[in-house]
Amino acid sequence: MASSSRQSSARLDRQIPSAKTIRPKPHARSRSVASSGFSIDASDSDSGRVRVAIRLRPKNAEDLACDSDFIDCVELQPELKRLKLKKNNWSSDSYRFDEVLTETASQRRVYEAVAKPVVESVLNGYNGTVMAYGQTGTGKTYTVGQLGKEDPSERGIMVRALEDILADASPGLDTVRITYLQLYLESIQDLLAPEKTNIPITEDPKTGEVFLPGATMVEIRNLDQFLELLQIGEANRHAANTKLNTESSRSHAILMVHIQRSSKHKEENQVSLPAISVNSEFSSRNVPVLLKSKLLIVDLAGSERVDKSGSEGHMLEEAKFINLSLTSLGKCINALAENSPHIPTRDSKLTRLLRDSFGGTARTSLIVTVGPSARHYSETSSTIMFGQRAMKIVNNLKLKEEFDYESHCRKLEYRVDQLTADIERQQKFRDTEKVEMEERLKECEMSLAEAEKFRSEKFEGLQGENTHLELKIKSLLEDINLQKDQNNVKTEEITRLTMSLKQYKKYQLESSTYQKVLADTTQMHEKTLLELTKQLEAEQSHSTNLEGQLAEIQQHLGDTKRSVQQRVVDELNLKLQDMSKMNDEFVSKIHSLERVNEETLSEKELLKEEVRISQQKLLGEEKRRKSLEDEIANLKKRLSDCCVELEDKKAYKEESLVRSTSGLGGSMKVPKSSKLRETISGQRDTITKIFEEGIWPC
Numbered sequence: 001m002a003s004s005s006r007q008s009s010a011r012l013d014r015q016i017p018s019a020k021t022i023r024p025k026p027h028a029r030s031r032s033v034a035s036s037g038f039s040i041d042a043s044d045s046d047s048g049r050v051r052v053a054i055r056l057r058p059k060n061a062e063d064l065a066c067d068s069d070f071i072d073c074v075e076l077q078p079e080l081k082r083l084k085l086k087k088n089n090w091s092s093d094s095y096r097f098d099e100v101l102t103e104t105a106s107q108r109r110v111y112e113a114v115a116k117p118v119v120e121s122v123l124n125g126y127n128g129t130v131m132a133y134g135q136t137g138t139g140k141t142y143t144v145g146q147l148g149k150e151d152p153s154e155r156g157i158m159v160r161a162l163e164d165i166l167a168d169a170s171p172g173l174d175t176v177r178i179t180y181l182q183l184y185l186e187s188i189q190d191l192l193a194p195e196k197t198n199i200p201i202t203e204d205p206k207t208g209e210v211f212l213p214g215a216t217m218v219e220i221r222n223l224d225q226f227l228e229l230l231q232i233g234e235a236n237r238h239a240a241n242t243k244l245n246t247e248s249s250r251s252h253a254i255l256m257v258h259i260q261r262s263s264k265h266k267e268e269n270q271v272s273l274p275a276i277s278v279n280s281e282f283s284s285r286n287v288p289v290l291l292k293s294k295l296l297i298v299d300l301a302g303s304e305r306v307d308k309s310g311s312e313g314h315m316l317e318e319a320k321f322i323n324l325s326l327t328s329l330g331k332c333i334n335a336l337a338e339n340s341p342h343i344p345t346r347d348s349k350l351t352r353l354l355r356d357s358f359g360g361t362a363r364t365s366l367i368v369t370v371g372p373s374a375r376h377y378s379e380t381s382s383t384i385m386f387g388q389r390a391m392k393i394v395n396n397l398k399l400k401e402e403f404d405y406e407s408h409c410r411k412l413e414y415r416v417d418q419l420t421a422d423i424e425r426q427q428k429f430r431d432t433e434k435v436e437m438e439e440r441l442k443e444c445e446m447s448l449a450e451a452e453k454f455r456s457e458k459f460e461g462l463q464g465e466n467t468h469l470e471l472k473i474k475s476l477l478e479d480i481n482l483q484k485d486q487n488n489v490k491t492e493e494i495t496r497l498t499m500s501l502k503q504y505k506k507y508q509l510e511s512s513t514y515q516k517v518l519a520d521t522t523q524m525h526e527k528t529l530l531e532l533t534k535q536l537e538a539e540q541s542h543s544t545n546l547e548g549q550l551a552e553i554q555q556h557l558g559d560t561k562r563s564v565q566q567r568v569v570d571e572l573n574l575k576l577q578d579m580s581k582m583n584d585e586f587v588s589k590i591h592s593l594e595r596v597n598e599e600t601l602s603e604k605e606l607l608k609e610e611v612r613i614s615q616q617k618l619l620g621e622e623k624r625r626k627s628l629e630d631e632i633a634n635l636k637k638r639l640s641d642c643c644v645e646l647e648d649k650k651a652y653k654e655e656s657l658v659r660s661t662s663g664l665g666g667s668m669k670v671p672k673s674s675k676l677r678e679t680i681s682g683q684r685d686t687i688t689k690i691f692e693e694g695i696w697p698c
């Protein structure tokens with residue numbers, strides 16, 4: 001039966017006519033393994049040991065039909081993790097596996113037991129391999145490659161692994177890429193780009209890492225995309241309808257999942273896997289580290305006995321290649337299990353591709369699938385033995401960490417770009433700020449110059465005003481002094497007038513005729529004088545107030561001058577306003593003072609006039625008093641003359657009387673007349689004295 005694409009072929013259950021066991025032969029070639037990096041350790045506790053699980057396929061229709069009379073050759077003891085392989089009813093061999101999965105084990109259970117630890121390890125930066133090995137038709141593709149599009153519970157290891165990887169990967173930070181290949185007729189073909197055939201395998205001479213230049217590598221962003229790609233790959237995979245499997249894979253399918261993770265995950269690794277020796281080349285340095293890991297999920301083509309599978313022609317050719325590659329894999333496993341110095345990895349492309357999985361640095365899980373039928377005892381036994389040998393292989397798990405130059409450079413470039421942009425922004429901001437500051441500085445300088453100009457102008461104006469005011473104050477002071485002098489003169493005059501009045505009072509008694517007039521005049525003058533005195537006092541106090549105000553103004557002017565020099569322009573304006581206001585007030589005060597002064601002057605004039613009139617009146621009164629005095633003197637004289645005449649007449653009369661009476665009495669006449677004269681002259685002196693003292697009765 002010729003091989004065909006799975007896309008075109010339909011799944012059909014059919015009878016398996018015959019069976020022939022293909023056993024891998026030990027390889028004869030010897031080669032040094034010093035550089036292969038593998039070791040063998042039987043201890044189960046070694047985490048690098050290849051883990052092997054065995055899965056039993058449920059009986060299919062053929063098994064049920066053919067084996068009804070026979071007992072199954074496989075009996076599972078999952079609780080003991082053991083499998084009993086029955087040769088016949090009385091003879092059996094027991095084998096221990098890491099996991100024993102019964103025919104009822106779910107796909108999820110199988111994934112978690114077999115693949116999940118490997119997937120987790122891969123996510124932590126280690127290479128990993130999950131591989132299904134077994135006789136044709138025992139469920140390798142079902143276990144590994146089932147898509148489960150309609151029933152997610154049917155999903156195989158590939159889908160579940162990618163599901164977990166994508167769930168754990170950080171978008172934008174981690175990358176997940178796949179390559180899906182098939183090894184068909186010893187030729188590597190790209191299942192995602194089937195035109196790419198015979199893809200060469202290259203190896204890094206230093207690390208032994210395998211590369212497949214030219215193979216398509218697709219970055220996976222979500223599970224749907226991956227399912228689509230898997231479907232494409234499945235459609236391109238060679239499959240054929242054989243007697244043992246209606247859809248027998250005629251190629252080994254290899255899904256390579258390349259994971260790149262940032263150093264963030266490395267730290268997590270170190271926490272989660274403390275027991276594993278981590279290459280901490282970069283751990284001490286604070287540099288980004290890239291973890292590169294690779295997961296291989298391999299669905300091997302089934303080993304088949306062509307007599308059983310009925311392969312002939314091209315299928316026979318395919319079967320030969322399949323068996324050859326499986327044989328070389330078996331040889332490598334044997335060699336590794338036996339700690340052979342030579343591992344024949346170069347014998348086939350399959351072993352070259354799986355070099356890291358067995359005896360390399362990967363964590364490897366192998367699931368061996370077997371059927372229950374005793375008809376395939378030898379194939380089942382061979383599969384079990386393959387698994388048993390594989391269990392002995394211990395890989396050296398190695399964390400592959402690289403200094404992430406690329407992302408570091410990207411990050412640095414990004415940071416440099418950011419910083420450059422920042423610097424440019426800051427530079428621009430600084431330039432703008434500088435321009436603004438310069439403009440502001442210019443404005444400030446201009447306003448300062450203006451303010452300075454204004455200040456000096458104002459200062460000059462104020463100085464002028466001040467000088468003017470000082471001059472005015474000086475002239476006012478002079479006026480005040482003058483007024484004071486005049487007041488003093490007036491006071492003196494008033495004092496003199498008071499004195500005159502006092503004197504005049506003396507004469508008041510002398511003349512009763514003018515007494516009343518004089519009294520009225522005096523009263524009026526006294527009143528006037530009192531008022532004048534009051535006005536003078538008021539003027540003096542006003543003048544004192546003015547002087548005080550002037551002193552305050554001068555003080556204030558001094559303060560204002562000082563504050564004008566010290567304070568800023570706006571304060572200066574304010575002060576100037578205050579000053580001008582005060583100046584106005586002062587000017588108005590001066591005006592009012594001038595008015596008062598004028599009024600005082602006019603009052604003074606009036607008073608002067610009144611004084612003059614009073615003086616004139618006084619002079620008149622004086623004249624009249626003098627004339628009165630003259631008259632009084634005349635009267636006195638006349639009185640004295642009259643008295644003398646009267647005395648003379650009296651004396652004559654007495655003399656005449658004496659002479660007439662006799663001459664006896666002549667001696668007595670003289671003494672009598674001289675006595676009278678003495679009396680009259682005494683009276684005259686008394687009258688004169690009375691007049692001089694002003695006590696002459698009116």
Ligand SMILES: Nc1ncnc2c1ncn2[C@@H]1O[C@H](COP(=O)(O)OP(=O)(O)OP(=O)(O)O)[C@@H](O)[C@H]1O
Pocket residue numbers: 011056057058060103134135136137138139140141142143245247248249250300301302303369
């Ligand atoms: N555990 C299982 N439960 C149910 N069905 C299964 C199980 N294992 C295998 N089968 C069925 O058995 C048939 C053969 O399985 P599958 O194609 O996976 O075998 P295979 O080992 O890949 O064979 P080949 O090597 O020829 O490709 C399929 O129809 C599959 O659905």
